[in-house]
Amino acid sequence: MSVSTAPDAMAQRARGGRFTRSAGLTISFALLAFAALLSLAVGARSIPLGDVVNALLHSGSSQEEAIIRDLRVPRTLLGIVVGAALGVAGALMQALTRNPLADPGLLGVNAGASAAVVIALSLGVAGAASSVWFAFIGAAVAAVAVYVIGTSGRGGATPVRLALAGTAISAALTALIYGIALADVKLLQQYNFWSVGALGGRGRTQLDAVVPFIAVGLLLAFALARSLNALALGDDSARALGAKVGRTRIGGAVAVTLLCGAATAAAGPMYFLGLTVPHAARALCGPDQRWILAYSAVLGGALMLVADVIGRVIVRPGEMPAGVMMAIVGTPLFIALVRRKRIAQL
Amino acid sequence: MSAAPYTLPGRVVRFGEAVSLRIQLRGVVVGLILVAVVLALSVFAIGTGEFAIPPGTVVSTLLGGGDPGSAFIVRELRLPRVVCALLVGAALGVSGAVFQSLTRNPLGSPDIVGFPQGAAVGALIVITILSGSGAAITVGALAGGVLTAFSVYLLAFKRGGTSGFRIVLIGIAISYLLVSVIDYLLARARIEDAQEATRWLLGSLNGRTWEDVTPLAISLAVLVPLAIPAARALRALELGDDSAHALGLRVERSRLGLVALAVGLVSVTTVAVGPIGFIALTAPQIARRVARTAGLPLVSSALMGAALTLASDIAAQRLVPDRALPVGVMTGLFGGVYLAWLLTMEWRKGRG
Numbered sequence: 001m002s003v004s005t006a007p008d009a010m011a012q013r014a015r016g017g018r019f020t021r022s023a024g025l026t027i028s029f030a031l032l033a034f035a036a037l038l039s040l041a042v043g044a045r046s047i048p049l050g051d052v053v054n055a056l057l058h059s060g061s062s063q064e065e066a067i068i069r070d071l072r073v074p075r076t077l078l079g080i081v082v083g084a085a086l087g088v089a090g091a092l093m094q095a096l097t098r099n100p101l102a103d104p105g106l107l108g109v110n111a112g113a114s115a116a117v118v119i120a121l122s123l124g125v126a127g128a129a130s131s132v133w134f135a136f137i138g139a140a141v142a143a144v145a146v147y148v149i150g151t152s153g154r155g156g157a158t159p160v161r162l163a164l165a166g167t168a169i170s171a172a173l174t175a176l177i178y179g180i181a182l183a184d185v186k187l188l189q190q191y192n193f194w195s196v197g198a199l200g201g202r203g204r205t206q207l208d209a210v211v212p213f214i215a216v217g218l219l220l221a222f223a224l225a226r227s228l229n230a231l232a233l234g235d236d237s238a239r240a241l242g243a244k245v246g247r248t249r250i251g252g253a254v255a256v257t258l259l260c261g262a263a264t265a266a267a268g269p270m271y272f273l274g275l276t277v278p279h280a281a282r283a284l285c286g287p288d289q290r291w292i293l294a295y296s297a298v299l300g301g302a303l304m305l306v307a308d309v310i311g312r313v314i315v316r317p318g319e320m321p322a323g324v325m326m327a328i329v330g331t332p333l334f335i336a337l338v339r340r341k342r343i344a345q346l
Numbered sequence: 347m348s349a350a351p352y353t354l355p356g357r358v359v360r361f362g363e364a365v366s367l368r369i370q371l372r373g374v375v376v377g378l379i380l381v382a383v384v385l386a387l388s389v390f391a392i393g394t395g396e397f398a399i400p401p402g403t404v405v406s407t408l409l410g411g412g413d414p415g416s417a418f419i420v421r422e423l424r425l426p427r428v429v430c431a432l433l434v435g436a437a438l439g440v441s442g443a444v445f446q447s448l449t450r451n452p453l454g455s456p457d458i459v460g461f462p463q464g465a466a467v468g469a470l471i472v473i474t475i476l477s478g479s480g481a482a483i484t485v486g487a488l489a490g491g492v493l494t495a496f497s498v499y500l501l502a503f504k505r506g507g508t509s510g511f512r513i514v515l516i517g518i519a520i521s522y523l524l525v526s527v528i529d530y531l532l533a534r535a536r537i538e539d540a541q542e543a544t545r546w547l548l549g550s551l552n553g554r555t556w557e558d559v560t561p562l563a564i565s566l567a568v569l570v571p572l573a574i575p576a577a578r579a580l581r582a583l584e585l586g587d588d589s590a591h592a593l594g595l596r597v598e599r600s601r602l603g604l605v606a607l608a609v610g611l612v613s614v615t616t617v618a619v620g621p622i623g624f625i626a627l628t629a630p631q632i633a634r635r636v637a638r639t640a641g642l643p644l645v646s647s648a649l650m651g652a653a654l655t656l657a658s659d660i661a662a663q664r665l666v667p668d669r670a671l672p673v674g675v676m677t678g679l680f681g682g683v684y685l686a687w688l689l690t691m692e693w694r695k696g697r698g
Binding site (some may be wrong): 101105149150161167169175178188189323327334 | 518686
């Protein structure tokens with residue numbers, strides 16, 4: 001980037017860039033729509049796309065229309081919402097910690113939410129709605145603990161420190177989870193079922209319980225986007241530009257907690273989606289956080305649905321959960337990032 | 347470290363011309379204290395339970411006396427479990443010390459390179475897909491663990507060797523991938539299989555008999571003597587590859603041998619009791635801090651590992667009334683907290 005670019009040339013580039021980025025976002029939306037249609041059509045019983053559209057437009061009473069309306073539409077909506085939440089949460093975490101390896105799973109947030117949900121299950125108080133609240137508390141506590149451990153000492157948080165702190169907290173919480181769950185066969189079964197991040201067998205109940213929280217989290221994230229851009233320059237420069245650093249951090253942490261807690265409560269812990277999607281978004285639209293967040297939301301939903309659809313067909317007649325598919329896609333990316341030379345740079 | 351002229355601590359004992367031994371008083375005292383702690387824990391573990399036996403009776407029964415009833419409880423029911431815990435803990439302590447010396451990294455341990463998760467996936471595939479049992483599970487676990495550790499090293503390897511932190515990060519990534527696979531296999535398994543598998547995954551000492559202890563003891567009897575020349579090679583390697591080479595050590599060969607020894611020790615314990623987390627990570631570090639030596643002492647690491655494992659097992663058995671938890675729950679809890687503490691302390695010193 002050269003500093004001496006003439007102002008109007010810069011404006012021109014920005015306009016050109018905005019056009020490309022808008023076009024890119026439109027294409028991403030098209031991708032999401034296509035993934036959603038696939039998610040409605042593909043499954044144990046495949047339904048032609050024409051019939052899918054028909055079923056969506058007219059309310060009929062055939063078996064196929066019932067399958068689409070009662071099973072696949074909630075599942076698809078849940079996938080979009082959870083994917084968007086995790087994608088945006090990952091982008092937020094990466095921006096807030098200036099850490100390319102940040103992911104809600106790797107930084108212990110999922111483990112915190114899981115532990116809280118297991119405690120709720122063992123106390124017998126967890127319905128779909130109340131487990132969301134437990135997941136929030138767990139996610140928030142774990143996130144704060146990881147951040148405090150990861151940033152204590154000189155030099156602030158590096159990617160390695162945060163990842164290790166996440167591992168430490170996750171290890172302790174996982175032991176705690178199993179300590180509780182092993183005492184009770186029914187609880188263990190419930191937990192084993194829940195702990196696989198998946199969209200199958202989850203639907204309208206979970207969707208209704210978490211949508212308000214995810215909506216608030218997304219709004220908060222987008223409201224912070226401008227300050228996050230300033231934050232990318234470093235705390236001092238951000239302050240000089242008039243950004244409120246402390247307030248941005250806290251707001252970001254609240255948004256991350258809302259998004260991750262709700263997504264985990266609805267679909268179980270998912271690893272690597274929050275890592276992968278923001279990187280793809282950044283590669284497509286450049287460093288502007290406002291666009292990164294928008295791309296992350298749309299691409300997150302699309303990737304979640306694609307992972308879910310592939311999982312439905314890959315081990316027929318069974319289903320490979322979307323969480324496992326995400327891990328299979330995300331791990332190579334993470335390793336490629338680690339092997340790159342200058343890992344600390346975003 | 348001071349810049350003043352440095353003399354080696356400790357006193358030198360000579361046996362004739364050829365053999366001499368440098369003895370560090372603190373090391374010896376710490377070793378003796380650890381032995382005392384291990385013995386006290388053993389007596390406590392044997393003496394308590396549903397049928398309490400006073401410590402004096404425990405000792406006399408162990409030495410061959412006692413009435414037949416308590417002799418049966420002590421020698422056939424409780425002693426194998428305690429011996430098993432001690433052997434496993436000692437093996438893990440030594441293995442962790444070797445790993446950490448080799449990687450020159452306090453985080454170097456089989457837990458970090460994904461060995462337990464790999465072993466778990468191997469075992470689970472055998473249990474749930476091939477529906478095998480017994481020896482087949484063991485083989486699957488070993489293959490999975492070794493394969494995982496090997497892949498992590500391979501993926502972390504770049505021109506100019508591996509860096510400690512690249513290993514750690516890639517190990518974490520692979521572990522999460524494997525955790526997803528474990529969760530999936532557990533969720534599709536029958537609930538009885540899943541429960542059994544979960545217990546195995548956490549590492550459990552429940553219901554160990556002499557039949558479990560014997561192969562463990564034999565394998566360790568073979569492996570542990572190998573640790574004596576290993577200790578010497580380790581001390582040379584800690585000076586850096588070049589200095590070790592100058593001291594006449596075949597660096598690459600020694601390193602390969604040491605890795606094989608460390609993996610061998612972990613494998614043996616995995617076969618016996620499943621993957622018990624974090625002992626290999628914590629024991630050498632605590633031992634080093636207590637013994638205040640520069641390097642990682644193998645003997646006190648072994649003793650510390652034994653003490654930690656036994657203490658964790660005692661706690662796991664008694665923490666929740668009438669529910670014996672697997673020992674891995676306690677070591678995982680303790681290890682995670684300890685790792686967090688280690689991270690903050692090391693960073694406060696500005697390292698890492």
